[in-house]
Amino acid sequence: MKQPYTISALITGGASGLGLATARHIIELGGCVTLLDVNKNIGNQISKQLGEKTLFIETDVTSEAAVDAALLRATNTFGKINLALNCAGVAPSERVLSKTGLMSTSSFARTIAINLISTFCVCRAAVNVMQHNEPDTEGQRGIIINTASIAAYDGQIGQAAYAASKGGIASMTLPLAREFSRLGIRVVTIAPGLFKTPLFDTLPPNATEALTANIPFPKRAGDPHEFAQLVLHIYHNTMLNGETIRLDGALRM
Numbered sequence: 001m002k003q004p005y006t007i008s009a010l011i012t013g014g015a016s017g018l019g020l021a022t023a024r025h026i027i028e029l030g031g032c033v034t035l036l037d038v039n040k041n042i043g044n045q046i047s048k049q050l051g052e053k054t055l056f057i058e059t060d061v062t063s064e065a066a067v068d069a070a071l072l073r074a075t076n077t078f079g080k081i082n083l084a085l086n087c088a089g090v091a092p093s094e095r096v097l098s099k100t101g102l103m104s105t106s107s108f109a110r111t112i113a114i115n116l117i118s119t120f121c122v123c124r125a126a127v128n129v130m131q132h133n134e135p136d137t138e139g140q141r142g143i144i145i146n147t148a149s150i151a152a153y154d155g156q157i158g159q160a161a162y163a164a165s166k167g168g169i170a171s172m173t174l175p176l177a178r179e180f181s182r183l184g185i186r187v188v189t190i191a192p193g194l195f196k197t198p199l200f201d202t203l204p205p206n207a208t209e210a211l212t213a214n215i216p217f218p219k220r221a222g223d224p225h226e227f228a229q230l231v232l233h234i235y236h237n238t239m240l241n242g243e244t245i246r247l248d249g250a251l252r253m
Helices: 017-028 040-050 064-078 105-130 160-183 206-210 225-234
Strands: 008-012 032-037 054-057 084-085 142-147 184-191 246-247
Touching: 008 017, 008 064, 008 105, 017 032, 017 084, 032 064, 032 160, 032 225, 040 054, 040 084, 054 064, 054 184, 064 105, 084 105, 105 142, 105 184, 142 160, 142 225, 160 184, 184 225, 225 246
Parallel strands: 008 032, 008 084, 032 054, 084 142, 142 184, 184 246
Antiparallel strands: none
């Protein structure tokens, strides 16, 4: 049954980490959320926890057909999608030339596909759906928020593929924002630094201490809720458009 929720969001990688924190925040504010993730078991569990304002769809976000189908189902369920948030991604660490041999081009391509191509895939599907939304008083129909990384600017050894994928996300932000402006659809990217995601939690204490030691202030990893707060600020602040915002406590790797 279609409901007149103010925020009707679609979040990729929504079953954990930054995506899940944002989903919880939106639900708390009275919105509804469609979660796209490949982890079916966790996705269904999260959907039950968040309640009737949540729809989970098992989705390979690198598949054009799967993403198109998911957007259609989400729109049919909640009546509209006016916020698309791309959080799905991988963060591999692999040297191009290591003691064990050369990094394969297929390994590089996999990271590009999951991080960059999937983001574009969702952007194209989202704008196609959002163009039919009723505009608000400023003519706005929706917003797309993508997730890059400070690695787009400060990539480390072993991050050639990851940094390239996140740099691509940052680079396409402005051209997409300019193109979609005629439809009243904004595009903004967030480039997080170190955040307490499931990947971060698997590191030993000495590793996390070493990573956070160089953060000027606050001297800690970010909390996913702080990412969610920025997403909601971007949603409400119409002047934010075509920009990549670092969220990193002034960290420069």
